[in-house]
Amino acid sequence: MSEDLELQISLATDSMEKAISHLESELVKLRAGRANPQMFDGLTVDYYGTPTAIAQVANISVADARTLTIQPWEKNMLQPIERSIIGGNIGVTPQNDGIILRIFLPPLTEERRKEIVKRVHGEGENSKVAIRNIRRDAIEGIKKMQKNGLSEDIAIDAEKEVQDLTNKFTALVEKTLAVKEKEIMSV
Helix, strand or coil: CHHHHHHHHHHHHHHHHHHHHHHHHHHHHCCCCCCCHHHHCCCEEEECCEEEEHHHCEEEEEEECCEEEEEECCHHHHHHHHHHHHHCCCCCCEEECCCCEEEECCCCCHHHHHHHHHHHHHHHHHHHHHHHHHHHHHHHHHHHHHHCCCCHHHHHHHHHHHHHHHHHHHHHHHHHHHHHHHHHHCC
16 A cells, blocks of 8 residues: 555656746746747747747757847748747747848836736746645545555645645745746846
């Protein structure tokens, strides 16, 4: 029985770690005033009928702190990439010169910074909800094991361990959000 219990707790830990890594990957996409090629990670372009990530059909590079350049490997991909960026609603408009796309990132206004911070907190809340759902599933699994013969004391200890994990990962979400908010609000 204790093997099943350890497996349940291990699965909960792995899932919570995945929720944190997902949060971090989502926060990287949010612009903090500096040019970052990862802001295009979620965007796809139609490449011969297949949705393909922009980074797989073009070279994305940082020209300076506020400028990105995208040079497609095939010239006919300029227009689809441009449409994808505009349709992606990431707050930038590419400039097409027929060879490469240049993306100039305007300095963030105070209002825009606050909007981004709201999105950051929204992502954080989604991660907290995911962590709480993982906790709920783990505790339900422990209760099922208890019905199948697991002692009550061991079940209570396991539930406490799952709650401690939840608290630890929720605190990690808060810490990650605080770092990102500080990065965004610094001028």
